[in-house]
Structure formats: C-alpha cells, structure tokens
Amino acid sequence: MTLALPVRRTVSPLWRIGALVPVLLVAFGLALTSHSQFDLRLRDVVTLAVAFDPANLNHQVIASLRLPRALAATFVGAALAVAGLVMQGMTRNPLASPSVFGVSAGAALAFAVSATGLIAWVAALPLLLVTFCGAGLAGVLVFFLGGLHRTPIHPVRVILAGVALNFLFLSMTRGAVILADENAYGVFHWLTGSLGNVTFDDVQLVVPWTLLGLAGALWLSQPLNLLRLGEERMQNLGGGIRQVRWLGSLVVVLLVAAAVSVAGPIGFVGLMVPHIARALIGTDYRLLVPACALLGAILLLVADTLARGLRFPNDSPVGILTTLLGAGFFLFLARRKTLEAMG
Amino acid sequence: MTRWLPTSVTLLMVLLVFAAWHLGFGAVKISLPELWQTLVHGQSDYEFILYGYRMPRLFIAALVGAALALSGLLVQGVVRNPLASPDILGVTGGASLAVVGFSIVWTGASVVWVPFVALAGGFASLGCLLWLARPVLNQSASLALVGVALSALFAAAIDFLLTLYPLEINSSLIWLTGSVWGRNWSHLPLIAPWLAVLIPVAAFIAYRLDLLDLGDEAATSLGTRVGRLRLVALVTAVALASASVSVCGAISFVGLVAPHMARFLVGHRHLPLIPVCLLLGAILMVSADLFARILMPPIELPAGIVTAFIGAPYFVFLITRYKHW
Numbered sequence: 231m232t233l234a235l236p237v238r239r240t241v242s243p244l245w246r247i248g249a250l251v252p253v254l255l256v257a258f259g260l261a262l263t264s265h266s267q268f269d270l271r272l273r274d275v276v277t278l279a280v281a282f283d284p285a286n287l288n289h290q291v292i293a294s295l296r297l298p299r300a301l302a303a304t305f306v307g308a309a310l311a312v313a314g315l316v317m318q319g320m321t322r323n324p325l326a327s328p329s330v331f332g333v334s335a336g337a338a339l340a341f342a343v344s345a346t347g348l349i350a351w352v353a354a355l356p357l358l359l360v361t362f363c364g365a366g367l368a369g370v371l372v373f374f375l376g377g378l379h380r381t382p383i384h385p386v387r388v389i390l391a392g393v394a395l396n397f398l399f400l401s402m403t404r405g406a407v408i409l410a411d412e413n414a415y416g417v418f419h420w421l422t423g424s425l426g427n428v429t430f431d432d433v434q435l436v437v438p439w440t441l442l443g444l445a446g447a448l449w450l451s452q453p454l455n456l457l458r459l460g461e462e463r464m465q466n467l468g469g470g471i472r473q474v475r476w477l478g479s480l481v482v483v484l485l486v487a488a489a490v491s492v493a494g495p496i497g498f499v500g501l502m503v504p505h506i507a508r509a510l511i512g513t514d515y516r517l518l519v520p521a522c523a524l525l526g527a528i529l530l531l532v533a534d535t536l537a538r539g540l541r542f543p544n545d546s547p548v549g550i551l552t553t554l555l556g557a558g559f560f561l562f563l564a565r566r567k568t569l570e571a572m573g
Numbered sequence: 574m575t576r577w578l579p580t581s582v583t584l585l586m587v588l589l590v591f592a593a594w595h596l597g598f599g600a601v602k603i604s605l606p607e608l609w610q611t612l613v614h615g616q617s618d619y620e621f622i623l624y625g626y627r628m629p630r631l632f633i634a635a636l637v638g639a640a641l642a643l644s645g646l647l648v649q650g651v652v653r654n655p656l657a658s659p660d661i662l663g664v665t666g667g668a669s670l671a672v673v674g675f676s677i678v679w680t681g682a683s684v685v686w687v688p689f690v691a692l693a694g695g696f697a698s699l700g701c702l703l704w705l706a707r708p709v710l711n712q713s714a715s716l717a718l719v720g721v722a723l724s725a726l727f728a729a730a731i732d733f734l735l736t737l738y739p740l741e742i743n744s745s746l747i748w749l750t751g752s753v754w755g756r757n758w759s760h761l762p763l764i765a766p767w768l769a770v771l772i773p774v775a776a777f778i779a780y781r782l783d784l785l786d787l788g789d790e791a792a793t794s795l796g797t798r799v800g801r802l803r804l805v806a807l808v809t810a811v812a813l814a815s816a817s818v819s820v821c822g823a824i825s826f827v828g829l830v831a832p833h834m835a836r837f838l839v840g841h842r843h844l845p846l847i848p849v850c851l852l853l854g855a856i857l858m859v860s861a862d863l864f865a866r867i868l869m870p871p872i873e874l875p876a877g878i879v880t881a882f883i884g885a886p887y888f889v890f891l892i893t894r895y896k897h898w
Contacts, residue, residue, distance in 0.1 A: 386714040393721045398885035402879045550733045558730040564722035568715035
C-alpha cells in the first residue's frame with residue numbers, strides 16, 4: 231500500500247516574494263519617469279541604464295533629480311516597513327508601528343530641533359546620531375509608560391500611551407518649528423514627511439544603515455518566530471527573550487532614525503505593510519522580512535508617484551497620502567482589535 | 574459637600590490674576606495700576622490696545638476653555654469613562670474637518686455659518702464613533718482606542734486638504750492645532766449664545782447624571798429615562814465642543830483634564846462640578862494662551878500646542894493609573 235502524498239498546489243511563498251521583484255522594478259521605473267515637466271519615457275531609463283549620454287537632457291534629469299528620489303523612496307519604504315514588522319513581532323501587537331508608538335515622531339522632533347538650530351550644541355552633532363537619540367528616547371518612554379516591561383502586557387494600554395506620546399512629540403515639533411521660523415510654512419514639511427528635496431548625499435546616508443538594520447532584522451527572524459508562541463514557551467525552547475528585546479529595539483530605532491533623517495516622519499507605512507505581507511506570505515518571519523522590505527519599497531514608490539500627481543505642476547509631500555491611507559487602516563485594525571478583545 | 578463655594582471663589586481669583594497678566598503682557602506692557610486706570614477710570618492711553626485686541630482674545634479664550642471643560646464633564650458623565658473627552662473621541666476633529674472642508678468648498682462664506690457646519694461635523698463624527706464602537710461602548714479603553722483612531726483619520730484628512738488647498742498660514746494653524754490668534758469681538762457671538770443656552774441645560778440634567786452614576790438600572794428605578802438623558806447630555810456636549818471648534822479650532826486635552834481636576838477638588842456630584850469645571854477650563858485656556866505668548870516673544874505659539882504639553886502627559890498618567898483593563 232502506498233501512502234498518497236498530498237500534492238501542494240499553492241504557489242510557494244518564495245515564488246511570491248520573487249514575483250514582487252518585477253513589481254518593484256516597474257514601480258521604480260514609473261517613479262523615475264511619470265509626472266515630469268519634461269517628456270520622460272521608460273525608453274529613456276533603459277537607454278540610460280545601457281549608456282549614459284551627458285548631452286541627453288532626459289538622461290540628465292533622470293540621473294540627477296529622479297534617481298536619488300526613487301532610491302530614497304525604495305530604502306525609506308523598506309526601512310519603515312521592516313521596523314513596523316519587528317515592532318509588531320516584539321510586542322505581539324498588530325497595531326504596533328513607528329508612527330503609532332511615537333517613535334518616528336520622537337525622531338522627527340530631534341530632527342526639527344537639530345535642523346532649526348534651536349539648541350546650538352544639538353545642531354553641531356551628526357544628524358543620524360540626533361534622530362537615533364530622539365527615536366530611542368521615544369521608544370524608551372513608550373516602553374515604560376505603556377507597561378511593556380510588565381506581564382501581562384495590555385495591548386490597548388500600550389497603544390493609547392503611544393498615541394498620546396505621539397501627539398505630544400508632534401505638538402513639540404510644531405512649537406519648535408514655529409519658534410525657529412516665524413513664517414511657519416515649514417510646519418507642513420516637517421510634520422508630514424516628503425521626498426521632494428532628496429539628494430545623493432541623503433541616499434548615501436540612508437542606504438548603509440538601512441542595509442545594516444535589514445540584516446539585523448533577518449538575524450532576528452528566527453527568535454521572532456519563537457516569540458510568536460508566547461514568551462514562556464520561547465524561553466522553554468531556549469530563546470533569550472531579553473536579547474531579542476534589546477536587539478529588536480536597536481534595529482527598530484536604527485531603521486526609523488535612518489528613514490526620518492532623510493524623509494521626515496512618513497506615517498503609517500510600518501503599520502500597513504506587515505499586514506499586507508502576512509496576507510501574502512503567511513507568518514514565517516524569515517520570509518516576512520524580505521517581503522516587507524520589498525512591499526514597503528513598492529508602496530512608498532507608488533505613493534510618491536501619486537503624490538507628485540496630486541497637484542501636478544507643484545509637488546505634494548508623500549506623507550499626506552500615506553497618512554490618510556494609513557489612518558483609515560489604523561481605524562479598521564483598532565476596531566477589529568477591540569472586537570477581538572470582546573471575544 | 575459644600576466645598577464648592579470657597580473652591581469656586583478661589584478659582585475665580587486665580588482666573589482674575591491670569592486675566593490681568595494676560596491683559597498686561599504683550600509688545601506694549603501695561604502695568605497693573607495703568608490697567609486699573611484704563612478699565613475703571615476710562616483713561617485713554619491703552620484703550621485701543623486693551624479693548625481692540627487683548628480683551629476680546631481673553632474673553633474668547635476663557636469661554637472656549639469653559640465650553641470644552643463642560644463638554645468633557647458631560648461626556649465623561651454619560652459614558653462613565655475617565656478616558657473620554659470630546660477631543661479623544663474625535664468630535665472636535667470631525668468638527669474642524671467639516672469647517673476646513675466648508676471653507677475650501679465655499680470660499681468667502683459668511684462666518685455665521687461656521688458654527689452650524691462645525692455642529693454638523695461634530696454630530697457626524699459622534700455618529701461614526703457610536704456606530705463603529707457599538708459592541709464596546711461600555712469598555713472605556715476600547716472606546717478610547719476607536720476614538721483615537723477616528724481622530725487620527727480626521728487629522729490626516731485635514732492635513733491632506735490643507736496641503737492640496739493651502740489657506741493662509743495662520744488660519745491653517747488654527748485648524749491644525751487650535752489657536753486664539755487674531756480672534757476679535759466678531760467671534761464672540763459664535764460661542765457666547767451657545768454657552769448661555771447650554772449651561773442651564775447642563776445644570777438641569779446634573780441631578781439626573783448623578784443618578785446615572787449609580788448604574789442604569791438604579792437610575793431607571795429612581796425615575797430617570799436613561800436613554801433620553803444620555804441623548805440630551807451627548808447632544809449638549811457635542812454642541813459645546815463644536816461651538817468652541819468654530820471659534821478657535823480643535824484645542825486638545827482641556828476637555829479631558831479640567832473635569833478630572835474638578836472632581837479632585839469638589840467630589841463627584843455634577844451640580845457643584847459644573848461651576849468649578851467652567852472656571853478650571855477658563856483658567857487652563859487663558860493660562861495656555863498666556864504662556865504661548867510669553868515663552869519667546871514676539872513669536873507666539875498656538876494655544877493648542879501648550880494645552881497638549883499639559884494634557885498629553887496627563888493622559889498618559891491616567892492610563893498608567895487606570896485599573897479596569
């Protein structure tokens with residue numbers, strides 16, 4: 231008698247991740263060409279990739295203006311999405327994300343204080359260090375005020391504490407910007423997050439740190455898989471909970487700091503993408519980390535392209551689009567979460 | 574409990590001190606004797622500054638603070654939820670979104686319509702909240718979570734609209750954070766009549782709200798129509814919050830903090846709570862506007878930012894102390 235093996239008809243998750251790569255390339259190409267004062271075509275991108283022609287105006291525009299912006303969108307999106315994934319994994323809370331817990335708002339506040347020169351010695355420090363400290367400080371505050379150090383963790387309490395701190399940092403950023411810059415138009419730019427003024431210097435800042443953070447997230451993926459079983463069972467299986475918490479927090483703060491230093495607090499990417507990725511891939515963190523990185527990059531590239539088209543000859547910050555989308559998503563998740571708590 | 578009278582008198586003195594400071598401080602400093610001379614003996618040196626600029630601003634700030642505080646008191650009484658307030662439940666956010674949308678769609682509309690638009694927005698957002706959270710209405714933290722998410726959505730929509738259709742920056746700041754900047758006598762009719770009508774309503778239902786504290790069943794058996802009472806109190810609260818939004822935008826956290834402070838001072842009966850709450854709201858708002866101006870003159874911050882400095886830490890304190898998870 232032979233045992234009939236079940237035939238797997240579903241597409242393997244690895245192939246689904248692979249399928250995201252061409253989508254990313256198309257989104258990247260669109261981000262390079264669409265909504266321009268010049269008549270840019272995908273053909274220009276292809277010829278540019280083959281041979282750069284300095285005399286070709288379209289080549290110049292794409293290489294010097296569009297390319298840094300698209301690269302920054304790719305890496306910022308990936309960083310925010312993976313940061314959200316690691317936060318959700320560590321807290322086992324589907325609503326956790328850098329923008330809901332106030333971590334990006336903390337980084338943005340540090341960024342604003344540094345860039346407006348309100349406190350002189352802060353402005354002298356390197357930007358990434360400042361945003362890193364801001365994000366870290368916000369993370370520590372949420373951790374203790376939200377009661378993450380106690381067991382059992384109450385999920386709604388953490389979120390309410392995070393939202394309140396987020397609001398506080400937001401107000402402080404507004405105050406700092408108004409005090410430093412009397413005409414106050416900067417307020418919008420600082421609080422929504424934009425990729426409009428990105429240069430190659432910014433790209434050089436964000437790429438290495440994002441790659442480092444992604445590597446850390448990949449290294450964490452197996453412990454996060456164990457943590458999904460619960461803290462006690464994880465310790466029974468030999469996982470070090472404390473180690474995961476420390477390293478995970480470090481990865482999150484690093485990724486958020488890198489993203490905010492370049493693009494400001496782009497909202498809710500870290501909340502939305504992990505949920506989409508789970509729907510596509512499942513719950514294995516080893517696959518979720520690369521999937522989230524790809525999906526985050528795609529989301530931000532598409533959102534930036536759409537935002538550019540909102541008021542076409544003028545540029546609009548990408549943050550307003552992701553925040554509007556993400557706040558609706560947050561409402562949906564919050565409602566589902568409270569209904570689940572009801573049982 | 575008869576502590577409310579001495580408490581109210583003390584609070585009134587505090588309010589007067591802040592009011593005098595508020596009137597005296599500015600680009601032109603007016604000393605206390607000069608203030609007295611101008612107000613009582615009609616000396617004309619500072620008359621224009623005082624009556625034209627600082628006095629209306631002071632009155633508006635005090636009335637808005639009082640309205641928000643009373644609104645918070647009523648909401649907390651009805652849903653028996655220490656974390657509730659018009660701004661956390663998204664009512665002020667919905668009202669300001671409605672006003673922003675209105676002023677973009679219908680530019681140059683008369684300011685008379687603004688309170689009604691705000692009211693419509695406030696009621697719509699309350700309806701949304703009650704519909705979305707209908708299974709968890711008796712769970713404080715869950716209701717607050719849905720309300721917070723709703724506020725986030727409204728705030729995002731306001732950001733979106735203001736970026737696409739830029740208004741003048743100071744009016745944008747009013748709708749983003751709430752500010753008493755540039756308010757003058759013409760704004761007073763937008764809020765004063767509402768308070769004049771709604772404070773007596775609140776006083777009228779105060780006794781029944783005390784009964785509601787005993788629980789729905791006890792209140793019913795004592796002769797209260799619970800459903801109708803809830804409706805009246807919520808409508809009053811939303812109307813107060815929307816009226817304050819129509820004057821100076823969504824001021825955060827006053828409606829949360831003032832009722833808590835009032836309960837700490839005079840206990841839990843609603844009738845004595847009302848005057849204490851009104852005074853505390855006015856003090857909070859006047860002092861917030863004052864500190865917003867004296868922090869780094871001549872630049873002034875929106876008052877809503879200063880109330881957030883006080884209110885957001887207080888909210889975090891409340892949830893760390895809250896026991897009924």
